[in-house]
Structure formats: C-alpha cells, structure tokens
Amino acid sequence: MEKYNFNAGPCVLPRPAVESAIEAIRNFDNTGIGILEISHRTPGWERIMKETADLWKELLNIPDNYHVLFLGGGASTQFFDVPANLLKSKAAYLETGSWAKKAIKEAKFYGEVEVVASSADKNFSYIPKGYSIPEDVDYFHITSNNTIYGTEIHEDIDSPVTLVADMSSDIMSRPVDVSKYGIIYGGAQKNVGPAGVSFVIVREDILGKTGRPIQTMVDYRTHISDSEKNRSMFNTPPVFSIFVMHETLKWLKEQGGVEAIYKLNKEKAGMLYDEIDRNKLFVGTAAKEDRSIMNVCFVMKEEYKDKEAEFLKFATERGMVGIKGHRSVGGFRASIYNACPKEAVEALIKCMQDFEAQN
Amino acid sequence: MEKYNFNAGPCVLPRPAVESAIEAIRNFDNTGIGILEISHRTPGWERIMKETADLWKELLNIPDNYHVLFLGGGASTQFFDVPANLLKSKAAYLETGSWAKKAIKEAKFYGEVEVVASSADKNFSYIPKGYSIPEDVDYFHITSNNTIYGTEIHEDIDSPVTLVADMSSDIMSRPVDVSKYGIIYGGAQKNVGPAGVSFVIVREDILGKTGRPIQTMVDYRTHISDSEKNRSMFNTPPVFSIFVMHETLKWLKEQGGVEAIYKLNKEKAGMLYDEIDRNKLFVGTAAKEDRSIMNVCFVMKEEYKDKEAEFLKFATERGMVGIKGHRSVGGFRASIYNACPKEAVEALIKCMQDFEAQN
Ligand SMILES: Cc1ncc(COP(=O)(O)O)c(C=O)c1O
Ligand SMILES: Cc1ncc(COP(=O)(O)O)c(C=O)c1O
Ligand SMILES: [Mg+2]
Ligand SMILES: [Mg+2]
Ligand SMILES: [Mg+2]
Ligand SMILES: [Mg+2]
Numbered sequence: 001m002e003k004y005n006f007n008a009g010p011c012v013l014p015r016p017a018v019e020s021a022i023e024a025i026r027n028f029d030n031t032g033i034g035i036l037e038i039s040h041r042t043p044g045w046e047r048i049m050k051e052t053a054d055l056w057k058e059l060l061n062i063p064d065n066y067h068v069l070f071l072g073g074g075a076s077t078q079f080f081d082v083p084a085n086l087l088k089s090k091a092a093y094l095e096t097g098s099w100a101k102k103a104i105k106e107a108k109f110y111g112e113v114e115v116v117a118s119s120a121d122k123n124f125s126y127i128p129k130g131y132s133i134p135e136d137v138d139y140f141h142i143t144s145n146n147t148i149y150g151t152e153i154h155e156d157i158d159s160p161v162t163l164v165a166d167m168s169s170d171i172m173s174r175p176v177d178v179s180k181y182g183i184i185y186g187g188a189q190k191n192v193g194p195a196g197v198s199f200v201i202v203r204e205d206i207l208g209k210t211g212r213p214i215q216t217m218v219d220y221r222t223h224i225s226d227s228e229k230n231r232s233m234f235n236t237p238p239v240f241s242i243f244v245m246h247e248t249l250k251w252l253k254e255q256g257g258v259e260a261i262y263k264l265n266k267e268k269a270g271m272l273y274d275e276i277d278r279n280k281l282f283v284g285t286a287a288k289e290d291r292s293i294m295n296v297c298f299v300m301k302e303e304y305k306d307k308e309a310e311f312l313k314f315a316t317e318r319g320m321v322g323i324k325g326h327r328s329v330g331g332f333r334a335s336i337y338n339a340c341p342k343e344a345v346e347a348l349i350k351c352m353q354d355f356e357a358q359n
Numbered sequence: 360m361e362k363y364n365f366n367a368g369p370c371v372l373p374r375p376a377v378e379s380a381i382e383a384i385r386n387f388d389n390t391g392i393g394i395l396e397i398s399h400r401t402p403g404w405e406r407i408m409k410e411t412a413d414l415w416k417e418l419l420n421i422p423d424n425y426h427v428l429f430l431g432g433g434a435s436t437q438f439f440d441v442p443a444n445l446l447k448s449k450a451a452y453l454e455t456g457s458w459a460k461k462a463i464k465e466a467k468f469y470g471e472v473e474v475v476a477s478s479a480d481k482n483f484s485y486i487p488k489g490y491s492i493p494e495d496v497d498y499f500h501i502t503s504n505n506t507i508y509g510t511e512i513h514e515d516i517d518s519p520v521t522l523v524a525d526m527s528s529d530i531m532s533r534p535v536d537v538s539k540y541g542i543i544y545g546g547a548q549k550n551v552g553p554a555g556v557s558f559v560i561v562r563e564d565i566l567g568k569t570g571r572p573i574q575t576m577v578d579y580r581t582h583i584s585d586s587e588k589n590r591s592m593f594n595t596p597p598v599f600s601i602f603v604m605h606e607t608l609k610w611l612k613e614q615g616g617v618e619a620i621y622k623l624n625k626e627k628a629g630m631l632y633d634e635i636d637r638n639k640l641f642v643g644t645a646a647k648e649d650r651s652i653m654n655v656c657f658v659m660k661e662e663y664k665d666k667e668a669e670f671l672k673f674a675t676e677r678g679m680v681g682i683k684g685h686r687s688v689g690g691f692r693a694s695i696y697n698a699c700p701k702e703a704v705e706a707l708i709k710c711m712q713d714f715e716a717q718n
Contacts, residue, residue: 001391003390003391003392005392005396007392007396007397007398008398009398009595010395010396010397010398010399010595010598011396011398012396013393013395013396018384018393018395018396021384021395022381022384022385025377025380025381025384026381031362031680032360032362032680033362033364033366033680034372034377036369036372036377036380036553036603037364037366037369037370037371037372037377037553038366038369039366039367039368039369039370039681040369040554071432072431072432072433072436072555072597073430073431073432073436073576074431074576074594074595075594076575076576076593076594077431077432077576079575079576080574080575080576080577102575105575106574106575106576109572109574187595189595194395194396194598194599195399195595195596195597195598195599196431196555196556196597196598196599196600197555213468215439215465215468216435216438216439216461216464216465217432217433217435217436217438217439217465218439234435235433235434235435236368236369236433236546236548236554237554238431238554238555238597238600239369239553239554239555240553240554240555240599240600241555241597241599241600244395321390321391321392322398
C-alpha cells in the first residue's frame with residue numbers, strides 16, 4: 001500500500017534526493033569509495049560543502065555579508081549557541097510555543113530575557129500581535145513557525161534590533177528577506193534534509209561583541225573560518241546529512257526555487273484547511289490568520305471527540321503516516337513540508353471525506 | 360580497480376553495515392518509510408536506540424552504573440562538554456598530540472588545567488611515562504590513541520582520580536576495563552560508524568558535582584534522562600548515523616566481538632610494522648613501544664626522502680586511498696581500523712615491496 005508521510009520531522013524527502021543518497025553510498029563522486037567512508041578532506045567533498053552553501057545563498061538570495069554554517073547538535077544546540085554569541089546583557093523573546101520556551105530557558109544562562117509577548121494563555125494557538133520590541137536589547141528572537149501548534153509568522157517583521165529567527169520548520173517554504181535578520185537557524189530535518197545537521201545563516205558583523213570568551217565549537221566565528229576549506233569544517237562535519245541537504249536543495253532549485261514551492265505550499269495548505277473548515281467532523285486549532293502552511297493542526301469537533309481514535313485507525317489503514325497530533329494539542333497534525341506531494345494532501349482529504357460519509 | 364581505504368576517519372565501514380544502511384533508506388523496519396524519513400518517535404526507531412546502547416554495553420562489558428549517550432557535534436564538542444560537566448576547580452591532562460591540546464584549550468574555559476606530561480618535545484612521537492597524576496584534581500584526561508601521530512596508550516591506566524579518555528580512534532579496537540574510567544568519549548567516524556554522531560560512556564555518580572548551571576544540551580544528565588524513551592532523544596538525534604553505528608556494532612559482534620577484533624588488529628598492525636622495519640625505504644615515526652594498532656605512521660628514510668611523492672603516486676595507482684600522512688608528521692599514515700580488511704594491509708605491503716624492488 002502507498003504510504004503518505006506526514007511526519008513532523010524527520011519527514012518526507014524528495015525522491016531524487018533519496019536516490020542520489022543511495023548512489024553516493026555506493027560510490028561517491030566516482031572515487032570508488034562511498035560517501036559514508038570518504039575523508040571530509042577530499043576535493044570532491046570540499047566541493048559539495050561549498051556548493052551546499054552556494055545553493056543556500058542562491059535559493060534564499062542571501063546577501064554577501066552573511067555566512068551559512070552547517071553544525072551538529074540540532075536546533076536545540078542553537079538555543080544556547082545564539083545567546084552565547086550575541087547576548088551581552090539582555091535579549092527579547094516572543095513566546096509562541098514550547099520551542100520558544102526552550103530557547104528562552106537557554107538564553108537565561110547568558111543574561112536577562114524579556115518575554116515581550118506570549119500566546120501561552122490560549123495554548124499557543126495564535127501569534128501575539130501589537131507588542132513592541134524593546135530597543136535596549138541585544139536581539140529579538142522569534143520562532144517563525146510553531147511546529148507543534150501549527151501557527152506561523154507569515155511575514156518578515158521589522159525589528160529595531162538584531163532579529164533572530166528559529167526557522168526549523170518553515171525555512172525554504174517561502175521567500176524570506178534575509179537582510180532583515182541577524183541570524184536564521186534551524187534543524188535540517190523538516191524542509192532541507194534528514195536529521196543530523198543544523199543550519200545557521202549569520203550576518204558576520206554582529207559577532208564578537210559580547211566580550212565573553214566562547215568555547216571553540218560554540219563560537220560561530222570558528223565555523224565561518226578565514227580559510228574557505230575550513231568553513232563548517234573546523235572538525236568532522238555530519239557528512240552524509242549535509243550531502244542529502246545538498247541533494248534536497250538541488251531538487252528545490254529544479255522545482256523552480258522558493259517562489260515556486262511557496263505557491264505550491266499555499267495551494268496544499270489551502271486545500272487541507274478548506275476541507276477542515278468544510279468537514280462537519282473537524283475543526284482547526286490555530287487562529288485562522290496565523291495558520292501555518294507547514295503544520296496543519298486539527299481536532300474533532302466537541303460532539304465527535306470520541307471518534308478521534310477511530311479516525312486515526314481509519315486513516316492509518318489508508319496509508320496515512322504521522323498524523324497523530326502532538327500531545328500538547330491532541331487530535332491531528334499533518335506536516336506538509338516542501339517534499340510532501342500534493343497527492344498526499346489529496347489522499348488525506350479523501351480520507352476525511354470518506355470518514356465523514358460514514359459518520 | 361579495487362580500492363583499499365586507509366582514510367583516517369571518516370573511513371572504511373563493514374560492507375554488511377553499508378548494505379543494511381541502503382536497505383533501511385529504502386524501507387525501514389518494514390514501515391514502508393525510509394530511515395531518513397521516519398519520525399524518531401517511532402517504536403521501530405526507539406528499539407534501534409535501545410539496541411545500540413545495549414550493543415555497546417555488551418561489547419565493552421559496561422557496568423550497570425554507566426550510561427552510553429549518542430550526541431551530535433563531534434568529539435570536538437565533547438572537549439568542552441566534559442569540563443562543563445566535571446571540572447569544578449582543576450583538571451589534569453596528558454598532552455599527547457593536537458587533539459589533546461584542543462581538549463586542554465576548552466577545559467581552560469572552566470577552571471585550572473595542569474598538563475602533567477607532554478611529548479611535544481619530540482613532535483608527539485611517544486607517550487610520556489613516569490609522570491604522576493595529581494590527587495587534587497577533578498579528573499585526569501588522556502587521549503588513548505593519537506590519530507595523527509600513531510601513538511597509543513595500550514593499557515587501561517590506574518588513576519587516583521576520575522579518568523577521562525578520548526577514545527575517538529581506538530574505541531572497540533581492544534578490550535577496555537570501563538570500570539577504570541569515569542568517561543570514555545569519541546567521534547563515531549573511525550571504528551563505530553560514519554560521521555555525525557559521538558559516543559559518551561559515563562558513570563552516572565560523577566555528574567552534577569560542579570555546582571555550575573549547565574546549558575541543557577551540554578548537561579549529560581539531559582541525555583541520560585529519567586525516561587527511557589528520551590535517552591539520547593531529548594531532541595532529534597542524528598538518526599541515520601546512529602543506525603549505521605547499530606549495524607557496525609552488530610557486525611563487530613558477529614566477528615566475535617572486541618577480543619576477536621583485537622587479535623586481528625594486532626595481526627594487521629604487526630604485519631605492517633614488520634614491513635616498515637624490514638623495508639630499506641621506510642621508517643616508522645612513533646616510538647616502537649607506543650605504536651598504535653590503528654594508525655600506522657611512517658616516512659621515507661632520510662636517503663630516500665625525495666621519493667615520497669613518487670611512492671604516493673605509485674600506491675595511489677594501485678588502489679591505495681588515504682595514505683598521505685597528516686601535515687604535522689608528513690610521509691604516510693595507514694589507518695587500519697576494525698573494518699579495514701587484512702587484504703588491504705596485504706595490498707599495501709605488496710605495494711611497499713614492489714616499490715622497494717624498483718628503487
Ligand atoms: C521550531 C523548532 N525549533 C527547534 C526544534 C528542535 O530541533 P532539534 O530536535 O533539531 O534540536 C524543533 C524540532 O522539532 C522545532 O520544530
Ligand atoms: C583522537 C581524536 N579526538 C578528537 C577528534 C575530533 O573529532 P571530531 O572531528 O568528531 O570533532 C579526532 C578526529 O580525528 C581524533 O582523532
Ligand atoms: Mg512549537
Ligand atoms: Mg470543519
Ligand atoms: Mg592526535
Ligand atoms: Mg624500514
């Protein structure tokens with residue numbers, strides 16, 4: 001039976017990226033050695049590292065005064081790497097979910113944190129608005145897409161201070177004006193690759209200002225490096241995860257890039273939200289204006305609540321994978337990242353309609 | 360042409376581990392979803408995580424009061440994770456090479472460091488002896504195998520304080536009495552898998568004694584976790600690298616485990632060192648009693664020095680890969696880790712003999 005993968009991350013990857021990964025495991029770059037077994041100090045690999053950074057720059061139109069770093073340890077490691085590099089005395093955070101809360105917790109190791117607004121009052125089902133960003137802080141941190149709650153900040157906001165965004169779950173899903181940000185970071189395992197690597201897009205001039213000595217691996221300047229060969233290669237990088245990222249970005253470019261995928265993402269999300277709204281059984285959990293185009297969260301209406309387990313079973317039997325909602329929201333979550341084909345969304349919609357028909 | 364992979368890491372992996380990796384990319388655990396695309400909160404994956412830790416425990420006879428953690432960021436991240444978790448006021452380090460020096464540098468962020476002995480005077484070509492370990496330090500740190508210089512501490516030393524070892528390049532190559540160590544750590548990318556994951560074997564009772572608040576991802580207790588499901592899964596782990604580690608350890612177990620591979624490793628290293636000693640062209644760089652059974656370093660004798668480039672070309676044409684020595688030593692280095700077959704060593708020896716015959 002065909003499977004439709006709605007996992008929240010790690011999640012579905014483009015088929016050509018997966019096929020190239022397998023080929024490279026057998027024989028990387030015609031060396032006769034597989035990608036899992038080559039030295040990272042091989043010219044062919046150094047080329048892939050550079051090309052991967054170049055693909056990022058091209059796809060997101062990243063200005064020249066920014067660097068793109070590839071690091072291990074997941075986005076959770078960036079929760080403390082960011083303040084270690086930027087927080088001198090005080091930072092502002094927008095509290096839009098549990099990932100934002102975790103980021104806030106780590107920032108407190110380095111200085112004062114002002115939570116400028118929070119949507120905790122309604123279980124993070126909306127994006128706070130009308131707050132003002134203090135001007136006396138070192139940076140303002142947002143989580144642009146809240147994977148668990150299905151809310152998203154749809155536009156690049158204007159900030160009077162350095163803007164930092166955790167874009168783990170919506171990077172490359174829409175065009176972004178990178179010049180408005182000091183740092184954009186995230187785990188690769190949603191839109192840009194498998195687990196095992198994180199990305200950090202950083203404007204170089206904001207670094208080195210805290211006066212704090214920073215552990216070598218935590219200091220972004222280590223990974224920027226003066227020598228091109230050592231960019232994100234101060235130590236052994238997560239070679240294979242970066243390779244699959246490279247192939248994923250190549251695929252994205254072939255799809256027409258970020259503008260094209262954004263159009264498709266809006267279409268996919270629109271279809272699914274329309275069905276949620278139309279269908280008598282389901283209701284969306286996020287405020288309509290803040291609905292994420294990546295993570296679509298919905299529950300059963302009060303009067304059908306007892307049918308949730310049954311629908312999960314029904315959908316699973318029809319090949320839907322990973323649609324159980326996160327325990328903090330309940331119900332269902334369909335993660336429809338870039339590589340999730342429209343056919344998967346159609347299959348899920350069909351499933352919802354068939355289940356409605358029998359209830 | 361057959362290739363013989365002597366890369367220092369990432370490096371050759373067992374063929375069955377590579378084949379399983381490819382199968383799992385196509386279809387993991389009969390889920391119909393590939394290993395790069397499954398959620399790490401899938402029962403099949405939770406089983407692999409547990410089995411991987413269990414394989415470590417079984418293969419190294421790890422006592423019950425130890426945990427095995429799998430983390431991102433490479434061994435270089437452990438250079439600061441270790442002191443962050445253990446260093447209260449002072450630590451002692453043995454300086455046996457550039458990795459040891461890098462570890463020392465990071466420890467200084469957390470307290471005083473006493474370098475008890477160093478072999479820097481002879482370009483790290485031997486292991487210092489006859490030093491005494493101070494009793495007023497929080498731990499004593501060694502690099503058991505010096506990948507770059509081809510020297511190795513062949514026995515588990517007795518330490519009056521917590522012993523910490525970077526075993527990046529000799530883990531699982533010989534039996535180790537884990538109970539003599541507080542922490543054993545390293546990058547996986549030599550003997551236990553591909554790049555992208557590190558291992559930390561840690562005795563639980565030594566943690567939480569510094570009084571220092573530790574960032575969540577740096578604190579080993581986060582990854583030990585009270586809940587079995589979150590062991591090394593506080594955040595998204597480097598799934599695929601851990602999977603290949605699992606397959607590599609399964610293979611090692613099938614070979615008869617660490618005792619059996621140790622026998623083979625000694626045999627392989629013995630053959631190669633014998634040839635180096637016998638061959639009129641070559642000479643080993645490491646002190647004989649400290650020769651590593653993993654990284655075999657050799658150069659051309661003074662009178663044949665001008666033939667190094669020629670031999671490299673000669674060997675490369677015969678399929679040898681990765682035998683160029685590290686720039687800090689020069690000449691040649693053959694890394695003959697667990698998964699390097701005896702045939703590869705034989706092929707290299709043949710190459711050395713053929714080159715001698717023509718010179
Ligand atoms: C928005 C966001 N930030 C951070 C994380 C944590 O990422 P990692 O597991 O790579 O540490 C996630 C994971 O799902 C996420 O969705
Ligand atoms: C002994 C030793 N320690 C540490 C490292 C650094 O490992 P990583 O590149 O994973 O940070 C290496 C890498 O070769 C090594 O050989
Ligand atoms: Mg969230
Ligand atoms: Mg409805
Ligand atoms: Mg060394
Ligand atoms: Mg000789």
